[in-house]
Amino acid sequence: MEFKQLEVYIKLVEIKSFSQTAKALDISQPSVSTIVKNLEEELETKLFIRSTKEIEVTKKGQILYESAKNLLDQRDNIIEELTGQNNKQILIGASSVPSEYMLTDYLKYFKEKYPHINTAVFESNSKTVIEKVKNHDLDVGFVGMKEDKNDLAYVPIYRDKLVYIAKNDDYHKNLLDKNPPIETLLQEALILREEGSGTNELFKNLLNDLNIDYNSLNISLRANKLDLIKNMVKDGLGSAFVSKISISDLDQEDFLVYDIDMDTTRDFYMIYDQTYPLNSQIKCFVDFIKDNLNK
Numbered sequence: 001m002e003f004k005q006l007e008v009y010i011k012l013v014e015i016k017s018f019s020q021t022a023k024a025l026d027i028s029q030p031s032v033s034t035i036v037k038n039l040e041e042e043l044e045t046k047l048f049i050r051s052t053k054e055i056e057v058t059k060k061g062q063i064l065y066e067s068a069k070n071l072l073d074q075r076d077n078i079i080e081e082l083t084g085q086n087n088k089q090i091l092i093g094a095s096s097v098p099s100e101y102m103l104t105d106y107l108k109y110f111k112e113k114y115p116h117i118n119t120a121v122f123e124s125n126s127k128t129v130i131e132k133v134k135n136h137d138l139d140v141g142f143v144g145m146k147e148d149k150n151d152l153a154y155v156p157i158y159r160d161k162l163v164y165i166a167k168n169d170d171y172h173k174n175l176l177d178k179n180p181p182i183e184t185l186l187q188e189a190l191i192l193r194e195e196g197s198g199t200n201e202l203f204k205n206l207l208n209d210l211n212i213d214y215n216s217l218n219i220s221l222r223a224n225k226l227d228l229i230k231n232m233v234k235d236g237l238g239s240a241f242v243s244k245i246s247i248s249d250l251d252q253e254d255f256l257v258y259d260i261d262m263d264t265t266r267d268f269y270m271i272y273d274q275t276y277p278l279n280s281q282i283k284c285f286v287d288f289i290k291d292n293l294n295k
Contacts, residue, residue, distance in 0.1 A: 001042060003075060004136070004276040006068040008035045009047075011277075013065045016055050025277035034275070039064075089118040090285050091139045093129035095198055096226050097243045098142035098268055102158055110288050117281050125224065127196035133271055139282045141271040144198025144243070153274035155286075157293055158245070162202060162264035165230070165247060166239040166256045176258050185258070186212060189220040191229050191238040202266050203241055209262070230255075 012021045012032060022029040040047050047061035057065065094103050099121065107119060122132070126143035133141040134150055146154050164185050166172040175184075186207075193200040207214055220238035223229045229240050234254045247257055270289050272278065278286060 001039065002136070003072065005035050005039060006072060007277060008032055009039060010065060010068055010072070012036065012048075012055075013057055013061070016057075018055070026283065027275060027277050031275040089120055090282055091120055091122065091137070092141070093122045093124060093132050093138040094142040095126040095129055095144050096123065096224075097144055097160070097199070097246055098157075099123045100226060101243075101245045101248070102268065103142055106289060106292065109292065110285060113288070114284060117284065119285070125194060125196040126198035126201070130271065133273060136273065136276075139272065139278075140285060142268065143271060144266060144268050145201045146267070146269060151273060151275040152271045154269040154271055155290060155293075156267040157270050157289065158268040159265055160243045160245050160268060161266070162199070162206070162241045162260060163244045163247065164239060164241055164258040164260055165233055165250070166258070167233055167236045168252075168254055168256050169236070172239070172256050176256055179261075182206075182260050182262055183210065183212070185239070185260075186210075186217060189218050189238040191221045191223060191232050191240045192217075192219055193229070194222055194224040197224070198266070198268075199241070199243060202264065206241075206262065206264060 008021065008025060008027075008031075011025060012018065015021045015024060018029050018032050022032045025032075036047060043060075043064070045060045046058050047064060049056040049058060092103075103121065107121075110117075110119070122129075122138060124132075126145045129138065129141040129143050130145075130147055130150070130152070132138040133152060142157070144160075164182075166176070166188070175188075192203065204214060207217075221232060223232065226242065226246050229242065230250065232238060233240050241260075247255070250257070270286070272282070272286055
């Protein structure tokens with residue numbers, strides 16, 4: 001049993017309509033039905049008597065309602081006492097590219113417009129952020145990959161592509177002057193992102209399209225930070241495939257950049273759980289991002 005389930009249940013008891021509850025909480029009607037069904041199965045009792053015109057709360061359903069109201073009141077009191085913020089902090093997860101090249105501007109303008117809402121940012125790879133949003137350890141995420149089989153909403157926020165970067169030396173100048181195909185670049189010593197990275201997943205998909213075995217690559221090093229990868233490339237430890245947006249700050253005297261002769265585009269997404277109601281602060285943040293995507 002989770003707080004968000006109880007929030008939906010309380011609203012349903014008060015409104016006595018699945019459709020109106022869904023509308024009030026900005027979630028789908030099937031989500032409301034699923035939450036009630038899960039509560040009834042967990043508690044092994046009937047919470048509502050359903051008819052064609054309305055729903056009626058059972059005696060045990062009324063007990064749950066009153067207990068849930070008290071529990072949520074206690075939760076809010078504890079949060080207020082310990083933080084003084086009445087739960088006005090939004091927990092945001094972001095993979096490295098959104099964290100370093102996209103999220104800062106959004107947060108800056110959001111803070112200017114809503115100074116009373118606090119945010120906390122957790123940085124990790126895309127797969128970890130997705131898992132934490134699914135498990136409600138984070139409220140909102142910004143990631144560079146998409147998993148189809150989950151209940152998360154994926155809102156595209158930026159379209160990017162992979163490019164190849166190498167040390168600016170005579171060897172790589174001669175190599176890239178020949179406009180080599182990607183198969184040639186894949187024979188070089190490579191520095192790759194860690195498992196779970198959206199960049200690494202896109203890179204694997206690229207290998208699959210080329211029928212190239214991932215284990216056949218000459219992997220020089222792995223790193224989980226873009227700055228670390230760029231420093232390694234600069235020091236001649238290998239070349240790398242990185243997001244184009246991440247090279248905007250490269251010193252052209254130190255690096256060579258090469259556009260790959262294949263479609264390597266991908267979307268970055270804002271994600272959140274669309275099966276649960278968003279509290280007012282999170283909804284405010286989500287709507288703010290959606291409203292500012294094209295600005």
